[in-house]
Amino acid sequence: MRAIHWFRNDLRVADNPALYAASEKDVLPVFILDTHDAKNLGEASKVWLHHSLEKLNQSLGGKLYFIQGNTIDEIMRLINSEKIDAIYWNKVFEPKQSNKDSELIDLLKKNGVEHHSFNGSLLWEPESVLKNDGTPYKVFTPFYRKGCMKSESTPREPLPRTKHNFINAKEETTLSALNLLPNHRWREKIESCWSMGEESAMRRLNHFLEDGIQNYKEGRNFPAKAFVSRLSPHLHFGEISPNQIWFKARAMGDNKNIDHFCSELGWREFSHYLIHHFPFMLEENLNKNFDAFPWDNNEVFIQSWKSGETGYPIVDAGMRELWETGYMHNRVRMIVGSFLVKNLLTHWSYGKDWFNDCLVDADLANNTASWQWVAGTGADAAPYFRIFNPVKQGQDFDKDGEYTKRYLPQLSNMPDKYLFNPWEAPEEILDVAGVKLGETYPYPIVELKASRENALSSFSQIKKKK
Template sequence: MTTDQSPILVWFRSDLRLADNPALSAAAEDGAPVIPVYIREKDAHDPWLPGAASRWWLHGSLERLGKALAKLGSPLVLRSGDPASVLAALAEETGADTVLCNRRAGPTAIARDRRVGERLSARGVTVHPHNAALLYEPGTIRTKSDTPFRVFTPFWKALLSMPEPPRPTRAPGKLTPPAKPVSSESLKDWCLLPSAPDWAGGLRERWTPGEEAARERLADFLDGPVAAYPAERDRPDHDGTSAMSPHLAFGEIGPRQIWHAARHAADQRHELAAGAEAFLRELGWREFNHHLLREEPGIPDTPLDTRFARFPWRTDKAGLRAWQSGRTGYPIVDAGMRQLWQTGWMHNRVRMIVGSFLIKDLLIPWQEGESWFWDTLVDADIANNAGNWQWVAGCGADAAPFFRVFNPILQGEKFDPEGAYVRRYVPELEALPNRWIHKPWEAPDEALRQAGVKLGKDYPRPVIDHGTARDRALAAFQEIKKAGD
């Protein structure tokens, strides 16, 4: 079916879903022909375009979104280039005078969207942005003095006092196609998947991108595991987290869908209430980081605490390589970094441990860790990535104090007491007894021999003594404190 109305361009970005997609819903309700479009942006000066792991996920997500849109009647159009130029060309080609989209995060993305709006407006094309990525619009949760929150707990209390987020909307039942087919690039030709070498085997084994997989994962988590979430969320040796973060990052599911699903599960089964609340609090932390980024667009690069601009960071290429490759000699750190490389994801507790090690044991700038995570995480999210790294470094909003230095041995013994997580990702230590699994350099020669481990050959000795590193980090922090007094 076609109409005489001008078609509407629905510009997909980090909202790769049909349900609870305000831009798509508005276009479908209008009754005009709908042209869904995804633009692969190219900007050599933008460091926040998708990293390698995100590109792998993007391929799978677009593939599934394209099939779903085709079933609704209007195929997904793929184009590459500058969004303003691509959308202007599409508007001229199809006669569209309206672009509907959902807002996205990040200083470069916001600036680019502003340029898109100005350029299209000059051509008589109107851009209407919607909110699909957050529970509430940035700027709507503020202190009593009408300033943005810088501490999470009062932000969370203020969020809970707000009216409930809108209930999610259903996916459109059908879309009116344009009168003439619109040419599209081939997803295969975008070469988003690695090939030489193909390092994505672990990602394929661990993940299924797409909206359907996101719904299934959430349902499975809320069906029972959420009950133990407050205790299990810190155990990397157990499967106690939701692992929803990559689906959220790509917008295959929205926060309002998660919020109301968790509330409903808790209402139906009261034993899930505490777990659901703890789970939603993590959704609130994501919200906090996104609201902060809108107020402080420089946080992906610049410490919120300006004292840290004077911090005596070290240039340590060998230390950085050891950390990136999971060869620091500290098993819990190395397990986390190898899990990241193999699966594109890392357990949240371990993210804090490896972050603390990079920043405080090695004195390497937090931006190096942020950059590595951006390239290797399938859930890379500019607001969360920046906010979490600044939190660990002690220079962000509501940050852990710098003098809180994670001890990788004690953290491993507490949260991976049987060493199951380390044994999974550091198999060369598999036969080492529990007593030594988190500190193999202290193991007796006989224990190492029986486990088949030669330190310095099969597994590295620690790149630095943690006690010495901690003292050095605290001394460096005292330097910037004195300079600021």
């Protein structure tokens, strides 16, 4: 029997439930760059995807068939031209993708083609975790501790690799025809910071379990330290499954660091869960009270934020890290997010779009749910009135400035006392540090106290309307 394995966000061979299930058949491995979905792919994601597909193709002996077009049309065309009897895939738990799957299933049924779909990307399927009254959870702790951890359905143990007979399609295709690599040299920065593909993902996991996880619970807050896994892009593209991570981490024992790390995987589950049960939140505030919020959306401020020129060093360092590496540490994501939404009164969707374009781990579920969390408009979110002070955040979490100076070398001679508030430094200190405000580093674009008060007064307006 001839079958297609349709690769999506499961760009791996090991622990791939759909590929595993197809092992008895002759398998044509296919990747489709959907023309419509490609419009939402950020530049950094494209770079990652290109290299990840290249690695996957090598693992499949060069048999991966690349297509660009309308997914459903292309699948039906291949089924006819390649005389395919069955198709296998791992589900993508995003509302539009699930709708597309339903449409495809109807067509396959009409045409008498077998289809088999699996869960290869989540520890718990969103429909399997509900409150006693049958409604979805909206608060993380009961979702995770009760809904997931006490659920009868426990995470699936990782599957072993199996042998396959991969077959070629009649026509030849190439990865380069997908045109994923941007023409500008910026992509080299991403390529120099990361190693894509299944093997690299497993190496990164092993390295983190040997070297980082012991300090995870506290250490994960300090952006200069290597106490986080940086597995997010590998997870997003499915080069590694959450099951492989979960079981390897759990096998190390039970302590606060392992437990906390697993609970962060739980936040990933929660994001996917939320967009499944509340698909409107991809575009709209989950908390409808915020629909009346008087956002300012000042283009000049937004541009300064994007280019790391706000005059607040921890914010600017974060935005430069994003641009230079395609990644930003979670603590700093929260700081830059709070600054954009609260101090600059910008709707979270602007931040979400910029992150989508620049992050190598850009993920519809995690990005949307996290921005709504930061903005206070989401489920179990940080309350709007909790506004991060970027000076204090810098002093608390990057005390000696290692992270900030890495991305803002023009501040490398600033003494710790004024590193996060250079506008308060006496002239002679700025001179000695070689900093000229307004020239080598900007003045703050907004004043902290005033912008905070402005945010709180805008918030009180929507509270009154409730």
